[in-house]
Amino acid sequence: MKLATWNVNSLKIRLPHLLDWLGQQPIDIVCLQETKLTDDKFPRAAIEDAGYAVAFSGQPTYNGVAILTRRETVGEPTDVSTGNPLHADDQRRLISATVAGIRVICAYVPNGQAVDSPKYGYKLEWLDRLIDWLGPQVASGTPLALAGDYNIAPEERDVRYPEQWAGEVLVSEPERERFTRLLGLGLLDSFRLFEQPEKTFTWWDYRKMAFRRNDGLRIDHVLVTENLRSRVSACVVEREMRKREQPSDHAPVVVTLAPAA
DNA sequence: ATGGCCCGTAGAACGGGA
Numbered sequence: 001m002k003l004a005t006w007n008v009n010s011l012k013i014r015l016p017h018l019l020d021w022l023g024q025q026p027i028d029i030v031c032l033q034e035t036k037l038t039d040d041k042f043p044r045a046a047i048e049d050a051g052y053a054v055a056f057s058g059q060p061t062y063n064g065v066a067i068l069t070r071r072e073t074v075g076e077p078t079d080v081s082t083g084n085p086l087h088a089d090d091q092r093r094l095i096s097a098t099v100a101g102i103r104v105i106c107a108y109v110p111n112g113q114a115v116d117s118p119k120y121g122y123k124l125e126w127l128d129r130l131i132d133w134l135g136p137q138v139a140s141g142t143p144l145a146l147a148g149d150y151n152i153a154p155e156e157r158d159v160r161y162p163e164q165w166a167g168e169v170l171v172s173e174p175e176r177e178r179f180t181r182l183l184g185l186g187l188l189d190s191f192r193l194f195e196q197p198e199k200t201f202t203w204w205d206y207r208k209m210a211f212r213r214n215d216g217l218r219i220d221h222v223l224v225t226e227n228l229r230s231r232v233s234a235c236v237v238e239r240e241m242r243k244r245e246q247p248s249d250h251a252p253v254v255v256t257l258a259p260a261a
Numbered sequence: 262a263t264g265g266c267c268c269g270t271a272g273a274a275c276g277g278g279a
Contacts, residue, residue: 010267012269034268060269062269062276151278169279206265207264249278249279
């Protein structure tokens with residue numbers, strides 16, 4: 001079974017990429033961020049025709065998240081909820097569902113814009129409320145995966161040119177401290193459970209020929225509860241997706257999971 | 262050289278992304 005997260009940067013533009021990718025490599029659970037579509041414009045029919053059920057939560061212009069589930073392998077998402085009950089927030093950044101016995105939380109963490117911006121304060125507050133909400137869920141023993149665009153590069157090795165990013169949004173100490181607190185709840189970074197190629201990233205700026213120079217950051221993550229550790233057999237970044245025509249600036253992250261014993 | 266690109270909403274530039 002495979003679970004992926006991908007920031008599509010507009011599902012309207014990236015729908016052909018998504019359908020082509022899933023046609024080539026069926027993935028059982030797909031978490032999407034930055035769909036940038038209101039719910040009435042969500043391409044439900046095209047996704048269902050590809051064999052997926054889908055739950056989504058969108059708004060005009062910004063944000064928007066979705067969870068796709070491959071019908072023949074994992075069925076429909078159940079107990080779907082949107083947002084964080086501990087955080088009144090109009091921005092559509094969270095959707096959760098139970099799939100194949102796993103509580104799947106798809107998250108689009110705020111970018112923060114700049115450390116001196118009010119958006120940065122919102123980001124830290126958003127993360128604090130996320131931690132408050134997830135703590136009891138993780139402690140309850142439910143197998144859980146928090147998949148999404150965290151907009152945090154956890155360590156220096158997750159940044160190609162750390163000296164250029166020092167103290168900036170995405171790498172600042174308060175953001176990294178929130179990431180560490182998520183791990184402290186009892187979550188594991190799937191990517192770091194395995195040997196990985198040096199300088200593996202998930203996002204590259206559209207400018208500066210950044211992808212060609214592999215000038216990137218690792219900011220998209222799948223964290224899983226400890227009780228899933230023995231079932232996770234791989235975590236890879238689908239770098240190929242960033243090479244396509246008119247790509248998203250993010251590449252998907254794909255986790256392979258054994259079925260429950 | 263502190264911006265370069267891409268997207269949505271516009272219906273021209275601009276905010277936002279990261």
